Amino acid sequence: MKALTILGLVAVATSNQIKFYNNCRYKVWPGILGNSGKEHPEGGGFALDARQTKIVTVANDWAGKIWPRTHCDSSGHCQTGDCGNKIQCNGSVGAQPISTLEFTLAGGLGLDFYDINLVEGFNVPVKIEPTDGFHKRNGDRRSCTPVGCRSDLNSNPFLSNFRYRSLCLNTICPKQLAVKFGRSTIGCMSACNKFKTDLYCCRGNHSNPSTCNSSKWPINYPGIFERACPTAYSYPFHDRQNTYSCRGDPIVNYRIIFCP
Secondary structure, rough: OHHHHHHHHHHHHOOOEEEEEOOOOEEEEEEEEEEOOOOOOOHHHHEEEOHHHHEEEEOOOOOEEEEEEEEEOOOOOOEOOOOOOOOOOOOOOOOOOOOEEEOOOOOHHHEEEEEEEEEOEEEOOEEEEEEEEEEEEOOOEOOOOEEOOOOOOOOOOOOHHHHHHOOOOOOOOOOOOOOEEOEEEEEEOOHHHHHOOOHOOOHHHHHHOOOOOHHHHHHHHHEEEEEHHOOEEEEOOOOHOEEEEEEEEEEEEEEEOOOO
């Protein structure tokens, strides 16, 4: 019995809990992709009803990405974030546009790193929040700080009544980047994914921080994302100022909230 107790404590100490909250008024299907050599928890995806929660356990050195999928049918095909017509993505990545949450647990200097990536676009408001088991470093604003994209880029900023959002054609998302499902905007593409140019994708002559500067673009599309979601990063190299870290004590548990 004592040996079993010790094994149980070891298992707890070597794993992190990620608790998913779906605060949306609609169903969300989280997709999960482990980085190379890392597991795909829950087979890479599951369904989460409105107002439902679910705890997922990952290894304390797990690294990967999580994204919400929406408007999925019984065959597993989703209008946003689809990973090949299946609920359990099992190693397949989600189709853009998606709001992407990235984690590297027990990375450099033993720190956890996490961020919200809008380089791949946007489909659902999201938030990452360390909940317990961490040591916050004094004076470091990025230490164990909750980060989120609370604004719904698919909605009209002047229209707060949810009943009418789907009828409104003017959204925070520029019309050039909007993805439609019927009359509703259900996603907002990044400029790179939409136009596929070296300038907007920070490739070729624009592949370094000095030449990849969205303020000098013909249209500063990332600026729209940044104003709506200031703690997310919206184009390559922007992640340097919007990546956050947390030191475990001994490990950190996290909360992921859709529609915070």
